[in-house]
Amino acid sequence: MTKQVEEKQRVVIRFAGDSGDGMQLTGDRFTNATAVLGNDLATMPDFPAEIRAPAGTVHGVSAFQIQFASTDILTPGDHPNVLVAMNPAALKAELGSVEKGGTIIVNEDAFTERNLQKAGYATDPLADGALDGYQIYRVPMTSITVRAVEELGLTRKEAERSKNMFALGLVSWMYGRPTDVTLNWLHKKFGDKEQLYDANVAAFKAGYNFGETTELFATSYEVKPAPAEPGIYRNVSGAQALAWGLVAAAERSGLQLFYASYPITPASELLHELSRLKNFNVMTLQAEDEIAAANVALGAAFAGDLGVTGTSGPGMDLKAETLGLAVMLELPMVIVDVQRAGPSTGMPTKTEQADLLLALFGRHGESPMPIVAARSSSHCFDAAIEAARIAITYRTPVILLSDTFLANSSEPWRLPDVESLPAIDPAFATGPNAGQEFLPYLRDEKLARPWAIPGTPGLRHRIGGLEKEDGTGDISYEPENHERMTQLRAAKVAKIVDDIPPLEVDDPDGDAELLVLGWGSTYGTILAAARRVREQGRKVATAHLVHLNPMPANTGEIVKRYAKVLIPEINTGQLAMLIRAEHLVDAKTFSKMQGQPIFAEELEDEILRVVGEETRVEGGERVDGGERVGGDRR
């Protein structure tokens, strides 16, 4: 039979199954094939904290969402057009997010009475009309996979495990993905384990051929490559980009990268990524605890390395005292906080951006520290270099904020020319700086102190957590000195403002009334929502902060320029609190605290509500009332 090929501009697919079903891998592979085809894309893995949550239950569902398009896109999409559900639990967990009339492909074999019961279904949704209005494809994925690999001599369990490759093959056919990308990867991964390689290839091909030959699927879809700037591209996750950014910063500064960390979700990926890069002269140390990791990195910094430690919220709490020491010692150091939902253990695999105030204020005493926040997966590369640049140039610990969503999701990245990245000069002290004397706390015009590393002849000095005498660095309890040093430490960090780019505003006509201001991973959401609002003829300006401390010099002028300021955050209003306090602007918060990114659609609605407010005010009915609006209240 002849199959139709229909062109689509954009598609959102969600792969969902049991946490042992290999859905992350399936999503990852589909992503790579999609990237190589040249679509623009954004992904969002979403998995439980348990390694193997009770099989077949809703708690154990692991999902991977990808949006890909022939135009440029900014988010992983709000509502999947296609759901691949490997079992009843996955269907139950994910059905709510699928668009009305969307496509659902189920592994029919998994819809047994027992599995339905485990998922909490009283009756079979495939039979009871629960899926009316959706386009349902029932595919016996397990049994076809088992048949496809039956000659390879695998156990039934092993054979069944390849069913994710069947699903990948089927969806690859549906959306015309290149097969060679996946087949090459399988070869690399399983090339030396013949049986496994053969099984995965057989399952993948069986899925692909199933789509092509059976009458079940009448149509396949084509999503053409997206226009993009010329260059070489790859797909990159935030964790990868951040690790590579640190390595690039080490190369550009000529320093050895020393990464000390304690395993913690979702920051462990950084440790894994960097541990592989030994031939880049990267030292990685898995410390005995979070406090040790911070101290090891600080010790390495004292010794002349680019000392970096990485963690997530709970680890930040533990490192706080050491970060205060780093502020006192005025040594370069980068602290990566891959934020996750808190407080306490919270939701370890779910995203949040609620550590901003912790980063700013989470230490005793006056303890100023620069903060840089990555805004997208690929931007993690630039943000890491920027954090290292500030740390090295200003002799200060710098907090680099990422989050679970940025770390795990991926997007195409036009590769930068590494050679053209600016060099970072560690400018080690080599001799006395005050006549014949060496004063470890004598500052340069940037207020940075000298970095004199052990082994440098004649520059022996002792530093520590006790208050320093201005200049000499000797212990001092002198009242005026403490005040002066407090001001100097603050002034040094504040002065970085002269060395960072101004905040850029995107306001096409220049006359929007509303500014949507963001930081961190809401970047894509904000741009996508603004685009939708503008498509409806409404006006909105956007701006995004990468430097959170200090903020760009023109931040105050910009937030005051607009009649209304809306700040979407995956917290209860932390940046808004800072903007209000610093600039006396009535900034409003749009908050969502569900362990997920804010959807473009949610923000679009909020923007429309806010820009429409004028009319409502004229009608005498002020809806806003100055209250915070939560995404969960809609």
Next chain:
Amino acid sequence: MSDIGNGGGAVGTLTKKAFTSDQEVRWCPGCGDYAILSTVQGFMPELGIEPDRTVFVSGIGCSGRFTYYMDTYGVHGIHGRAPALATGIATARPDLSVWVITGDGDGLSIGGNHLIHALRRNVNLKILLFNNQIYGLTKGQYSPTSEEGKVTKSTPFGSVDHPFNPIALALGAEATFVARTMDNDRQHLSQVLRQAAAHRGSSFVEIYQNCNVFNDGAFDLLREKQQGMHNQIRLEDDQPVIFDEGSRCVSVGENGRLVITETANTPEDAIVVFDAQGRPSLAFALAHLSRGPNEPTCIGVFRQVERPVYGEAMTAQIEHAVERLGPGSVDKLLHSGDTWTVS
């Protein structure tokens, strides 16, 4: 591998003065720390390590101030974390001689975790633990080495905590060099520190240190000359363990337990012959011979064995990777895996 981290550089002209900083020493008059400082400043020159290549790292407590008094590189860190801070320094720079100064509160209470992990990793650190069995800087609370029943400000009815045995703890953490010495015995202190400095990897040295303000006399039985000559059990490699001017010895009693007996009444083959390189069980048994410094107690080097040094092993992995894969190129790294070109 450079040998500088353990001495061996020929710097013949160094003096004690070269290691003495210009800072006024501010311990209480009569504190045992003065004697330790003077001994360390005095014996560093003979190691032949340049002060420029020496780093002292300390935590919080009276011992923490030590760093400021040495004219070397130094970091006075936060409470308990000196071994971790020093691990970063020593691992990043195998060419440095790195010393950790800590106390019973700093090293065994708040920083106990870092201490045992530094020892098990065998980081090239010389760790000197000043044990005065009391919290001095916070003015007299009981410490993790204070004896049971100790009456202090925080234990007016006597401590109910069982104390740590620092030597046994270090042995349990698989330390490769474990020793005990005393603040006021300059000769023994120098001799132990010399061996600690020469050891490759972590050296753990417990120094009984008198706090004359909050715990005066805690070690008198061993430390005071007249009593010490009877109660110090000096461990010498390959020598029978005999003390008290030869009159008493450590021998193997019932069920293999070590006991103190009269030498005259002990058959020669029952007297323990010490061996710092052998099985750790002997050192462990000797560490437990006394329940505290109020009975005859072993001093000297309990254990000294060779094991790969942490920083060297890490550096070797890097060298091996560079040899195998060539020096890393960030550009190549970025272009690894699937890429596509838009023209």
